[in-house]
Amino acid sequence: MASTSQAMLNQGLFEEQEMPTQMGFFSFAPHLNFPQLGSCHQSLKSFTIPHSLVADAPSTANLAETLISSAAAKQREDVTAYLGGPHLLSLQRSSANLWAWGEVNECLSSKRSGGDDHHLGVSAMKMKKIKARRKVREPRFCFKTMSDVDVLDDGYKWRKYGQKVVKNTLHPRSYYRCTQDNCRVKKRVERLAEDPRMVITTYEGRHVHSPSHDLEDSQANSQLNNFFF
DNA sequence: CGCTTTTGACCAGCGC
């Protein structure tokens, strides 16, 4: 069970992309379409998210949003969530700030406590020194999914506004903006160099409206509708 | 015809 997630983490993706000093991982209940992770990278210290809490989350994004809101309420900015394939979701604070996992944990346990079959892990990955120069960014989510198509149907309508070949990657990165007026959410889509089957989708910002997909489409693609950002 | 995609140019941030 650990093989997939472990392999993904062992690819070193996070470190290569200037990931933060600490990050956390947790998995979700099967009914959320994200099979349990089972175990974490060996460098992670694992602890548990109550099953009941996970079961309460209407979607993975909602849970992520809860964590991010918690951080935002405490005036911490630039929280990023990483969702790896169908198997795991991780959350991190930007390297620009300290990742207050204690607060996240507090947020989680304040909701409910209970079962023990879901895991949250935190690592103390080393990375370059942070400089205060970084400007504040919108909250970001980064999905890593195995998919043939680059752009996943997340219920929102996107317009491509750019494409760029980034250094040390084989595949171009595409830039999209939400087509809704006065919604400034953006997303980037790129394929993992080490495994082109993996698509990395990064969302930046928060939608100020509901998903705009057609109802019939939403029925057909219900599996993807857990991604409400 | 209107919307989306493509793509080269441009800009800003960062490291040296």
Place this chain on the structure above:
DNA sequence: GCGCTGGTCAAAAGCG
């Protein structure tokens, strides 16, 4: 200051 890089712009092309 300069060069590199990622992100954005905007005109042209494509498509339904």
